[in-house]
Amino acid sequence: xxxxxxxxxxxxxxxxxxxxxxxxxxxxxxxxxxxxxxxxxxxxxxxxxxxxxxxxxxxxxxxxxxxxxxxxxxxxxxxxxxxxxxxxxxxxxxxx
Amino acid sequence: xxxxxxxxxxxxxxxxxxxxxxxxxxxxxxxxxxxxxxxxxxxxxxxxxxxxxxxxxxxxxxxxxxxxxxxxxxxxxxxxxxxxxxxxxxxxxxxxxxxxxxxxxxxxxxxxxxxxxxxxxxxxxxxxxxxxxxxxxxxxxxxxxxxxxxxxxxxxxxx
Numbered sequence: 656x657x658x659x660x661x662x663x664x665x666x667x668x669x670x671x672x673x674x675x676x677x678x679x680x681x682x683x684x685x686x687x688x689x690x691x692x693x694x695x696x697x698x699x700x701x702x703x704x705x706x707x708x709x710x711x712x713x714x715x716x717x718x719x720x721x722x723x724x725x726x727x728x729x730x731x732x733x734x735x736x737x738x739x740x741x742x743x744x745x746x747x748x749x750x751x
Numbered sequence: 752x753x754x755x756x757x758x759x760x761x762x763x764x765x766x767x768x769x770x771x772x773x774x775x776x777x778x779x780x781x782x783x784x785x786x787x788x789x790x791x792x793x794x795x796x797x798x799x800x801x802x803x804x805x806x807x808x809x810x811x812x813x814x815x816x817x818x819x820x821x822x823x824x825x826x827x828x829x830x831x832x833x834x835x836x837x838x839x840x841x842x843x844x845x846x847x848x849x850x851x852x853x854x855x856x857x858x859x860x861x862x863x864x865x866x867x868x869x870x871x872x873x874x875x876x877x878x879x880x881x882x883x884x885x886x887x888x889x890x891x892x893x894x895x896x897x898x899x900x901x902x903x904x905x906x907x908x909x910x
Contacts, residue, residue: 707787725785725795729865734786735803737762737778 667694667702668711668724669731685727687714703733753819755888756812756853758875764808764857772855774810781805783865784897793905797896799866802839807863811856811875813885815848823847825878826856830892833869840864843878868896 663673670685677683677690686706688694693702711724728734762776783803788794809828823845830840840863844856864871871892877885898904 710789711787723795723798724787726798726801728786729783729797729801729803732803732805734784735805735863735865736782736784737776737805737807738780738782739776739778 664731666699668706669727669733671727671730672719682715684715685713685718685724753813753815753824753848753854753877753885755875755885756814758809758811758873758888758890760807760809760873760890760892762807764810764859766857772810772857778807779891780893780895781863781865782895782897793903794898796904797866800864801866802862802864804861805863806859806861808860809856809858809873809875811858813848813854813856813877815851815854817851819848820850821848822879824884826858827874827876827878828858829874830864831872831874831889832864833867833871833894838864838871865894865896868894 661676662671663676664671665673665683665685665688666677667688668683668686670683673681673683675681677688680689680691682689686702688702688706697705707728711728713722759774759777760779761774762778763774765773765775767773781803783797783801785794785797811826811828813826815822824847825843825845827843828841830838832838840860842858842860844858846854846856848854871894873890873892874887875890876883876887
């Protein structure tokens, strides 16, 4: 038996509980993006930057309890980077 | 007792047709930089249980002793928070030492806990029948939170 579970995540603000897929003029209740309209002339990245610049406000009615836009973005990997130490030395070996 | 020769976290491990692994982008530090601010110039703290959906992998290599050959063992991997508690990143992989050559493991992980700042310990050891049969090796990994200059961190108002 197989069960497929689809989770609709907003590609703009990464709200993880969209009631519908992000298309067909559905609107994200979190960032207010209307898919098929707002994202025609602006990319998801541009819409995301605009939402962040406007203060990451919840769009439709009241946000879920304890909703935290920073945590939502970080959970999706936005603003998370990794680094490593540089090689402390580099040597070449010549075979005599 | 088998000896751990290497444990390395990285972004990805590529294995070619002959089974030869290549490690992509080794890393030791994760930086979390919350984007944006409220109208009052404040930002919210990163919640302690935040896990970013990052894909990463751990490469490890074990050198068996002659009497380890033929044994089926489990490699345990866990990521410990700076406060010493174990994060949700914990897993086991079973394998058998088929000969005296080093045995390589790859563990792919989705999610990296970033809720606490400081030094995380990536701990690796071997178990057999539920008992630890190797030393515990710890690899230090750092998590830092970068707060934009001039901003204050205040809790998110309850909604």
